[in-house]
Amino acid sequence: xxxxxxxxxxxxxxxxxxxxxxxxxxxxxxxxxxxxxxxxxxxxxxxxxxxxxxxxxxxxxxxxxxxxxxxxxxxxxxxxxxxxxxxxxxxxxxxxxxxxxxxxxxxxxxxxxxxxxxxxxxxxxxxxxxxxxxxxxxxxxxxxxxxxxxxxxxxxxxxxxxxxx
Amino acid sequence: xxxxxxxxxxxxxxxxxxxxxxxxxxxxxxxxxxxxxxxxxxxxxxxxxxxxxxxxxxxxxxxxxxxxxxxxxxxxxxxxxxxxxxxxxxxxxxxxxxxxxxxxxxxxxxxxxxxxxxxxxxxxxxxxxxxxxxxxxxxxxxxxxxxxxxxxxxxxxx
Numbered sequence: 001x002x003x004x005x006x007x008x009x010x011x012x013x014x015x016x017x018x019x020x021x022x023x024x025x026x027x028x029x030x031x032x033x034x035x036x037x038x039x040x041x042x043x044x045x046x047x048x049x050x051x052x053x054x055x056x057x058x059x060x061x062x063x064x065x066x067x068x069x070x071x072x073x074x075x076x077x078x079x080x081x082x083x084x085x086x087x088x089x090x091x092x093x094x095x096x097x098x099x100x101x102x103x104x105x106x107x108x109x110x111x112x113x114x115x116x117x118x119x120x121x122x123x124x125x126x127x128x129x130x131x132x133x134x135x136x137x138x139x140x141x142x143x144x145x146x147x148x149x150x151x152x153x154x155x156x157x158x159x160x161x162x163x164x165x
Numbered sequence: 166x167x168x169x170x171x172x173x174x175x176x177x178x179x180x181x182x183x184x185x186x187x188x189x190x191x192x193x194x195x196x197x198x199x200x201x202x203x204x205x206x207x208x209x210x211x212x213x214x215x216x217x218x219x220x221x222x223x224x225x226x227x228x229x230x231x232x233x234x235x236x237x238x239x240x241x242x243x244x245x246x247x248x249x250x251x252x253x254x255x256x257x258x259x260x261x262x263x264x265x266x267x268x269x270x271x272x273x274x275x276x277x278x279x280x281x282x283x284x285x286x287x288x289x290x291x292x293x294x295x296x297x298x299x300x301x302x303x304x305x306x307x308x309x310x311x312x313x314x315x316x317x318x319x320x321x322x323x
Binding site: 039042043044045046048061066067068071072073075077079083084087089091092093094095096097098099114127151 | 174195198199200201203204213214215216220222223224227228229231232235239246247248250251252253255256257
């Protein structure tokens with residue numbers, strides 16, 4: 001973690017500050033069985049995610065989170081652990097998401113984030129994009145999910161227009 | 166929805182389904198839980214952002230795609246659907262805004278045999294989510310692990 005990422009750092013990170021090699025690991029996060037059931041019953045009501053009894057008889061011997069729930073939980077960790085301190089402007093997408101191992105109730109996950117490329121935007125001179133590799137591991141250090149994709153950031157305002165926050 | 170085995174799903178099959186209108190309250194609630202960036206949770210701050218107003222988290226749009234897809238693609242009795250190894254080429258193309266009504270077009274583009282697991286294959290589908298103006302807002306390649314009829318019949322005969 002760089003100095004700029006220290007807790008309560010007042011510095012907002014712009015695209016210029018986020019370079020290949022930047023690496024971050026978040027505090028742990030996860031979901032309870034109730035939270036998994038609530039997400040699954042709203043968005044992905046397959047028995048393996050939404051019905052504890054049936055899930056017990058299925059492949060993984062118990063309830064597992066919808067892969068989309070793991071994505072959403074990981075997004076929260078990404079916002080709290082990194083994006084809230086940046087001039088984030090969203091994302092154009094994710095090239096690949098790999099759901100490698102089940103995320104079970106009570107599992108404690110950590111996101112390891114590494115910037116692997118940075119490019120200015122061709123169409124928007126006020127923003128740039130950075131490519132990140134995301135690896136989510138559980139309490140046993142087993143990889144639960146991997147993702148690779150782009151995040152958009154505002155470029156640092158020029159000195160002439162910069163004002164005190 | 167009856168079981169559709171790997172062999173039953175032809176490349177090129179197109180399914181069109183879903184109609185889901187997303188409210189401002191849902192957008193804010195999802196984002197407060199999972200993606201609390203100002204342009205997803207704060208209508209006033211969102212007006213000042215490059216998006217010009219509140220937009221849904223891309224993960225919310227993914228979750229709504231799943232919500233619309235489960236009854237159609239998986240249903241209650243489709244014994245052949247056994248999960249997914251992940252998603253390819255997820256693209257958030259246009260913002261989803263409060264009041265937008267989403268629908269899905271899903272086209273089978275590839276079927277992959279698994280050497281490691283001869284009893285199943287992966288069916289890859291190009292999924293497009295459109296809004297009420299028929300604008301493409303999101304696309305992704307979904308991968309459905311799907312059991313084969315033949316292997317399942319052999320297993321049952323043992």
